Amino acid sequence: MTGANGFVGRNVGKLFEKQGIEVIGIVRKDKASSITFGTTIISHDLSEKYLASRLKGCSVLLHLIGRGKQTIDSDYEKINVCLTKSAVNLCKKAGIKKIIYISGLGVHKDTTFGYFISKYKAEQEIITSGLDYTIFRASYIIGEGDPLSQTLSKQIKNGTIIIAGSGNYRLQPIFVEDAAQVFLHAAMNKKFSNKIIDLVGPKIITYNCFVRDFLQGKKVKIKKISLEDAYRNALHNPKSAFGIDDLNILIGDYVGNHKILQKMLRIKFKTHKY
Numbered sequence: 001m002t003g004a005n006g007f008v009g010r011n012v013g014k015l016f017e018k019q020g021i022e023v024i025g026i027v028r029k030d031k032a033s034s035i036t037f038g039t040t041i042i043s044h045d046l047s048e049k050y051l052a053s054r055l056k057g058c059s060v061l062l063h064l065i066g067r068g069k070q071t072i073d074s075d076y077e078k079i080n081v082c083l084t085k086s087a088v089n090l091c092k093k094a095g096i097k098k099i100i101y102i103s104g105l106g107v108h109k110d111t112t113f114g115y116f117i118s119k120y121k122a123e124q125e126i127i128t129s130g131l132d133y134t135i136f137r138a139s140y141i142i143g144e145g146d147p148l149s150q151t152l153s154k155q156i157k158n159g160t161i162i163i164a165g166s167g168n169y170r171l172q173p174i175f176v177e178d179a180a181q182v183f184l185h186a187a188m189n190k191k192f193s194n195k196i197i198d199l200v201g202p203k204i205i206t207y208n209c210f211v212r213d214f215l216q217g218k219k220v221k222i223k224k225i226s227l228e229d230a231y232r233n234a235l236h237n238p239k240s241a242f243g244i245d246d247l248n249i250l251i252g253d254y255v256g257n258h259k260i261l262q263k264m265l266r267i268k269f270k271t272h273k274y
Helices: 007-018 029-034 050-054 076-094 114-127 147-158 176-188 207-215 227-236 244-250 258-265
Strands: 024-027 039-042 060-063 098-104 132-138 160-164 195-199 221-225
Touching: 007 176, 024 029, 029 039, 050 076, 060 076, 060 176, 076 098, 076 114, 098 114, 098 176, 114 132, 114 244, 132 176, 147 160, 147 207, 160 207, 160 227, 176 258, 195 258, 221 227, 227 244
Parallel strands: 024 039, 060 098, 098 132, 132 195, 160 221
Antiparallel strands: none
């Protein structure tokens, strides 16, 4: 599993281990100490020659590395596209037959957003690889320590929650425990083979309602700003809570088809409520 030290990876790894499944986490050297499950292998960019031999016998690669915000040293092409190419090559060298990839809800071939473009390219690398695959186009995955909740918590600490625009754009979050169950079934069940599936929860909610639920009755100032001001701040303020593509995703009103997941798994998904 790549991205084993991330929010989703940690939860997936713990569930797999609990189910008696051997997990090998592939992480960068500075993140190795944060892994509390399975075996850890150090890798900088998935291209090291020793990786294939260490992964012989593995049946599935969960590719959970992703970049949602660009920096000078870590851009979308490098992380989302090039590392996915390396993940595909690693599967072929190690004899791993299946790859599970976490993409983004709203990704499609005609997108103009940099983040979505990189995710679509990554999807195509996987689809054309000849490997068995499952691609999950994920909405916000939430739970203890998730990025969106951390952003809101930081705003609460600073005394004001900023909402861009009306706040009436919709989200369809899925709890990380449910997402981990989905990954488990996808790794074990052939009916997930060669499919692109929306990874979304059962309830569609506006961002205004999401914030209200997150506050749980706390008295915190909520300030709405225009989309123009929100994008200007994202562009010019390095400490902005949301980057350009963060805003594109947040206000994009992206919802998916939860019924497909429900029909495939027949498990009870948690309904959003903090």
